[in-house]
Amino acid sequence: MSHRFNELCAWDRDHLLHPGTHIGAHARGELQTRVISGGKGVYITDKSGRTSLDAFAGLFCVNVGYGRQKIAEAIAKQANELPYYHAYDGHGTEAPITLSRMIIDRAPKGMSRVFFGLSGSDANETNIKLIWYYNNVLGRPEKKKIISRWRAYHGSTVMTGSLTGLELYHNAFDLPRTPILHTEAPYYFRRADATMSEEQFVQACVDKLEAMIVAEAPDTVAAFIGEPIQGAGGIIPPPTGYWAKVQSVLKKYDILLIADEVVSGFGRLGRMFGSDHYDIRPDLITISKGLTSAYAPLSGVIISDKVWQVLVKGSDQLGSIGHGWTCSAHPICAAAAIANLELIDEMDLITNARNIGAYLQSALTEALGDHGNVGEVRGDGLMAAVEFVEDRDNRILFDTSKKVGEQVAAALLERGVIGRALPQGDILGFAPPLCLTKHEADIIVESTVDAVNAVFATF
Known part of the structure; x- marks a missing residue:
């Protein structure tokens, strides 16, 4: 091992707090860098x-994949031309404007606008705020609860960590917080009753979801969030018929659907979006990861026309929407995403x-x-x-x-x-x-x- 490598390992142990890591073992050198x-x-x-x-x-x-020069060159070109300008108060730069059009062209039917952030976590934070805003504008201030699923992964902030249904993300963090609820994961292999057919299991999952909505009172339940295929929680494809039945229940009680496509978006399931793969018609779509292939940090919320029309109404009543990030619609990240989407098509x-x-x-x-x-x-x-x-x-x-x-x-x-x-x-x-x-x-x-x-x- 070189002196430089040993030096980096020492600095790493002494100064860097790694995500998702046994930090004591790492700091003591028990976990190899x-x-x-x-x-x-x-x-x-x-x-x-x-x-x-x-x-x-x-x-x-x-x-x-790694080493794609097209993306590296797009990042360098944008950094040389204009490394940053904000997107507040109607300001724009060419790359995110172009990218928003490219995303809507590829998105499931009925989608209208894109809001850009930097991580899947902040995108799901945006979803939560937009849903609450949406219902306030519609005069439904009690309709705020969001139902997630056990074994889901939707982020690790206070609210998105609450949406996540994995113990690791709750332990000692005082999570989950209200008004987040969790229902059963569509995990057929782990079904409690081994005699259940897949069809019976799906119905049982949907019955539990509907019973939760009724018990909580439908006029207090705002949204349901789900990954088209559960990822970090075990790579769990939905059983046949699951999404059709879930959407029927949500429609019955006027509950919005968030499709978290941070993992499934941009080709991983053999379709551009997992929503199209499983015939899901969401009101909001969360995107990140495959949007830039992680060559630069970028996330987004794709907003349906149904939700967009209410947001416009809210802005007409209340003025500028009080939400955003310093690096929303960052031009360097958007340039990386444009090159990435072009590569997905070209290859x-x-x-x-x-x-x-x-x-x-x-x-x-x-x-x-x-x-x-x-x-x-x-x-x-x-x-x-x-x-x-x-x-x-x-x-x-x-x-x-x-x-x-x-x-x-x-x-x-x-x-x-x-x-x-x-x-x-x-x-x-x-x-x-x-x-x-x-x-x-x-x-x-x-x-x-x-x-x-x-x-x-x-x-």
Whole structure:
């Protein structure tokens, strides 16, 4: 190891607080620092010279892959021409104006405007405020509760961390806060009653949702938020018929629908948006990650015409809307997004995600679907998960102290592939860049099988 590498590791331990990290273990040096220094295609390289196939695209986000010069050049060009100007009071710059048109052209039908932020968390904060504003303008001040789902991930601020339905994001943070509620995740593998058919399970989920709305009083429930396919909570595709039935209930009680497409947007499911993939017609759509492939921080809320008309009415009554960020519609980030969306089209990555995603899913199922400690192989598009269990026939989970999912992820990394151990279960997740090839999919599968066999040989 070079002196520079050792110096960076020391500075990292002494000065940097990492997100989603066991901070004590990191500060004490028990958790090894990995300093990433480069990337190309689906591979990343660290300062020690080790190369890994990134089968999680960073954090579900590097859709076009690493090292795309077109995006780097767009960022540099914009930085040289105009690095920043704000978007307040009707000011604009060319890149975000152009990008907003590109997004609406690609969005599901009925969408009208885009508000830009910098992260999925701040976009969902925007959603909450817009929903409350919307109902106040309509003279419904009690209609403010928002229903999320357990195992959902919608951010980690005070309010979006409340929307998130994972214990890790609530522990010792005094979350969730009102007026956020949680209903059951559409997680068929973990259904309490093993005798339930998928259709029966869907109906049970929807019945619980409707019962919650009725118990809370429909005139107090403003919105329902859901990822088209649950991501960080386990890569859980919705059971057949789930979204159609959920939307029927929401329509019955005049409840807005937020589709959180931070993960599923811009091609990951083999369609531009997960909403179109699952026939969801949202009132608001949350976007980030794949919008720029994380080459620059950018998020957005896509606003339906239905909601937009009420926002206009509110502004006519109240004046300028009191919401925004210093870096809303940042021109450098928007320039990155324009180049990224052009690359998605030029490289035909949505078709590739659909085709290679189906191949990866099939190959993982064939290789591990009958393994005695694999409860389920699931996924959609270029998202896949393998869930490990102690007893396959009876769906008995491992004791959490064994950290089986983390062990498999570590063994996989030793074999040069990055998968991600997902929370609240022994679940290994995959969400590689959309440029993944069949050969690279084979590497993921072969390495995963080797890792699984190595870990379970010790049990």
